[in-house]
Amino acid sequence: MSSPGTEEAAGLNEPLLANGNNGVDEAEVAKRKGALKSKDDNWCWEDVGQPDDVAAPPDLENGDGRRPLLFRNRKVKNIVLYPFRALILIRIITLILFVGWRIKNSNSDVIWFWVMSIIADVWFGLSWLSYQLPKCNPIKSIPDLVTLRKHCDLPGGSFQLPGIDVIVTTASPIAEPILYTMNCVLSILAVDYHVGKFTCYLSDDSGSLILYEALVETAKFATLWVPFCRKHRIEPRAPESYFELHGSLYEGESLEVFMSDYKHVRTKYEEFKMYLDMLSDAIRERSNIYNRMETKKVDTKATWMDNGTQWPGTWFDPTENHRMGHHAGIVQIVQSHPNHMAQPGPQEANNYPLNFEDVDLRLPMLVYVAREKGSGCEHNKKAGALNAELRISALLSNAPFFINFDCDHYINNSQALLAAICFMLDRREGDNTGFVQFPQRFDNVDPTDRYGNHNRVFFDGAMYGLNGQQGPTYLGTGCMFRRLALYGIDPPCWRSKEIIINSNKFGNSLPFLNSVLAAIKQEQCVTPPLDDSFVAEMTRVVSSSYDDSTDWGRGVGYIYKMATEDIVTGFRIHGQGWRSMYCSMEREAFRGTAPINLTERLHQIVRWSGGSLEMFFSYMSPLFAGHRLNTMQRVSYINFTIYPITSLFILMYALCPVMWLLPTEIFIQRPYTRDHMVGLVAQRAVFYSQLSKCLSNGGVAHGGQSPYKERYKIQGH
Numbered sequence: 001m002s003s004p005g006t007e008e009a010a011g012l013n014e015p016l017l018a019n020g021n022n023g024v025d026e027a028e029v030a031k032r033k034g035a036l037k038s039k040d041d042n043w044c045w046e047d048v049g050q051p052d053d054v055a056a057p058p059d060l061e062n063g064d065g066r067r068p069l070l071f072r073n074r075k076v077k078n079i080v081l082y083p084f085r086a087l088i089l090i091r092i093i094t095l096i097l098f099v100g101w102r103i104k105n106s107n108s109d110v111i112w113f114w115v116m117s118i119i120a121d122v123w124f125g126l127s128w129l130s131y132q133l134p135k136c137n138p139i140k141s142i143p144d145l146v147t148l149r150k151h152c153d154l155p156g157g158s159f160q161l162p163g164i165d166v167i168v169t170t171a172s173p174i175a176e177p178i179l180y181t182m183n184c185v186l187s188i189l190a191v192d193y194h195v196g197k198f199t200c201y202l203s204d205d206s207g208s209l210i211l212y213e214a215l216v217e218t219a220k221f222a223t224l225w226v227p228f229c230r231k232h233r234i235e236p237r238a239p240e241s242y243f244e245l246h247g248s249l250y251e252g253e254s255l256e257v258f259m260s261d262y263k264h265v266r267t268k269y270e271e272f273k274m275y276l277d278m279l280s281d282a283i284r285e286r287s288n289i290y291n292r293m294e295t296k297k298v299d300t301k302a303t304w305m306d307n308g309t310q311w312p313g314t315w316f317d318p319t320e321n322h323r324m325g326h327h328a329g330i331v332q333i334v335q336s337h338p339n340h341m342a343q344p345g346p347q348e349a350n351n352y353p354l355n356f357e358d359v360d361l362r363l364p365m366l367v368y369v370a371r372e373k374g375s376g377c378e379h380n381k382k383a384g385a386l387n388a389e390l391r392i393s394a395l396l397s398n399a400p401f402f403i404n405f406d407c408d409h410y411i412n413n414s415q416a417l418l419a420a421i422c423f424m425l426d427r428r429e430g431d432n433t434g435f436v437q438f439p440q441r442f443d444n445v446d447p448t449d450r451y452g453n454h455n456r457v458f459f460d461g462a463m464y465g466l467n468g469q470q471g472p473t474y475l476g477t478g479c480m481f482r483r484l485a486l487y488g489i490d491p492p493c494w495r496s497k498e499i500i501i502n503s504n505k506f507g508n509s510l511p512f513l514n515s516v517l518a519a520i521k522q523e524q525c526v527t528p529p530l531d532d533s534f535v536a537e538m539t540r541v542v543s544s545s546y547d548d549s550t551d552w553g554r555g556v557g558y559i560y561k562m563a564t565e566d567i568v569t570g571f572r573i574h575g576q577g578w579r580s581m582y583c584s585m586e587r588e589a590f591r592g593t594a595p596i597n598l599t600e601r602l603h604q605i606v607r608w609s610g611g612s613l614e615m616f617f618s619y620m621s622p623l624f625a626g627h628r629l630n631t632m633q634r635v636s637y638i639n640f641t642i643y644p645i646t647s648l649f650i651l652m653y654a655l656c657p658v659m660w661l662l663p664t665e666i667f668i669q670r671p672y673t674r675d676h677m678v679g680l681v682a683q684r685a686v687f688y689s690q691l692s693k694c695l696s697n698g699g700v701a702h703g704g705q706s707p708y709k710e711r712y713k714i715q716g717h
């Protein structure tokens with residue numbers, strides 16, 4: 001990211017304009033389109049042959065029974081699918097024959113090695129099979145936004161868009177750059193969804209004043225940014241990514257107006273960034289002044305808010321109740337619920353230097369939440385934070401849908417929330433859909449993807465396979481849940497008449513228990529007046545001991561005590577009989593950043609593998625838990641949780657070539673003397689350690705350094 005100073009000197013970058021042929025590489029666009037087409041050539045519509053059903057006009061008067069169809073499925077063409085299945089069958093037969101042959105020919109002198117290798121071969125075979133079988137019927141589901149719009153925008157509201165609570169989680173203003181978090185928030189505030197129907201919550205696990213004040217400033221900048229996005233329908237709506245684009249096309253008609261608006265907004269964005277950069281110093285300075293005034297009375301070095309009160313969260317100079325992992329719970333409504341009616345802006349006025357005459361200026365409700373942390377209590381990391389958000393949002397907005405983002409991700413396609421809603425409202429399995437997962441895409445990965453961050457086989461292979469079964473697994477971010485599914489309530493197709501809602505299960509907040517009842521009855525929540533008792537209740541549901549002796553973290557909410565809360569939470573929901581949907585959009589719904597150095601990436605992989613194994617050996621083991629799991633879904637969960645074991649056998653085989661170094665037993669013909677080999681191994685070890693160090697530093701092995709990496713480094717303080 002270049003500094004504002006350089007930006008000024010060079011003149012603000014001009015956006016690329018469709019009309020100006022300003023550097024848009026047509027050949028590149030054509031190439032990309034071609035690649036997309038050839039990828040899609042293998043897919044065909046599933047409902048071809050029954051077009052009537054798809055086109056059937058929905059009978060809205062008869063209610064749910066005749067809700068419209070809001071997505072269409074594509075399946076792999078038979079000409080590709082059948083040979084693929086046949087290949088799997090042939091390979092299974094070959095595998096069985098091979099293992100049989102191995103067992104019959106046990107003429108090895110070293111029986112333990114022979115047994116190990118048989119076990120390894122069987123293991124490889126089974127893990128391959130458990131990976132392939134669920135992929136026998138891949139399905140791509142495409143949301144139908146046109147139909148959704150047609151019905152939800154009908155006058156009289158016969159088809160109302162449901163509410164959505166959108167959560168951003170952050171855990172540190174230093175490790176997770178504030179600018180990224182605020183970009184994520186801005187992309188949410190500017191999303192294309194009915195303004196009064198969604199609320200944005202920032203969950204700050206660090207409890208720091210910087211994040212709170214940054215959020216307040218973000219809300220101010222949003223009054224310009226959001227109408228600008230709406231007026232010119234730009235994408236993406238995270239300013240940092242938008243202003244960095246070099247291929248963005250302006251397709252609107254008012255080119256001149258756009259150019260002048262763009263320049264103005266861009267300047268304001270640079271000012272906003274500068275404000276964020278200076279925030280830390282400003283708060284310190286302010287706190288010093290207040291502390292100097294206060295030292296006569298008390299001897300503390302508090303961190304002060306600009307209204308002259310001490311910040312209840314963490315302080316720059318930590319003390320007993322104001323440090324990381326030990327601070328009060330804070331709920332601050334940064335922006336309250338908008339009016340019901342659209343509020344178009346005035347023509348050029350002082351407050352609005354741009355003409356927002358035909359643009360709705362309202363912004364959604366925005367809330368800052370830092371849950372309480374006490375030294376004696378387990379915080380349960382992200383799962384604990386999300387559960388606290390589930391409760392606080394139940395009191396404030398109680399939307400039937402709940403979507404969470406990691407703070408290093410942002411909304412890249414402003415239609416994404418509408419797309420997820422298509423699956424939730426579809427008349428076929430909509431009501432039984434517990435969550436809609438989107439693929440994860442990353443900005444900062446180098447073109448060679450040297451650490452495999454893009455995970456294409458997983459996101460563009462395995463997940464479509466699961467979509468043809470009971471649905472994709474929950475992947476931690478960019479996933480919209482049905483609130484009831486998170487509460488551990490059965491899907492309608494399995495639901496009994498009586499649903500038990502008590503304080504043993506949900507904790508002892510009466511307003512929260514009432515909100516659960518309201519959610520089941522699908523009642524709209526009205527935010528109560530923020531009187532003292534309500535504020536006390538909000539603080540209570542985010543207190544560190546609220547979960548104690550309840551079902552939170554087990555049968556309710558996100559699951560605790562696992563290194564990876566995501567896969568196991570999705571598993572619990574599938575196990576109750578809900579299905580999930582995988583939604584990939586042509587313009588990617590969300591994008592984010594991934595670890596791009598070897599150490600961080602290895603950490604991540606070890607955490608994921610550990611979490612998977614932990615799940616396999618827990619009460620949530622896919623071997624026996626989840627009584628309503630579809631068989632292939634179970635096979636897949638088994639594969640996802642035991643895959644790390646495969647590495648042991650791979651390691652064993654990798655060591656085979658040097659096994660003859662063992663003094664007594666020589667398995668493989670000796671090519672050189674042992675001394676030669678020891679020297680060679682030592683030399684290679686040095687070489688590889690150098691190579692990995694080089695790669696982890698951004699390396700030269702595959703060409704230059706990614707500009708995104710540079711950006712991340714600068715932001716990383």
Ligand SMILES: O=c1ccn([C@@H]2O[C@H](COP(=O)(O)OP(=O)(O)O[C@H]3O[C@H](CO)[C@@H](O)[C@H](O)[C@H]3O)[C@@H](O)[C@H]2O)c(=O)[nH]1
Pocket residue numbers: 169170171172176203205380381382385405406407408475476477563564565566604607608
């Ligand atoms: O105590 C904590 C710890 C983490 N987080 C948030 O959790 C998110 C994910 O954490 P991160 O360290 O970025 O983990 P990643 O390895 O990038 O995350 C991947 O893996 C996790 C499972 O291990 C999933 O939860 C994530 O969604 C998925 O992107 C971030 O927004 C954090 O701010 C908290 O809110 N509180």
Ligand SMILES: [Mn+2]
Pocket residue numbers: 406408593
């Ligand atoms: Mn992350």
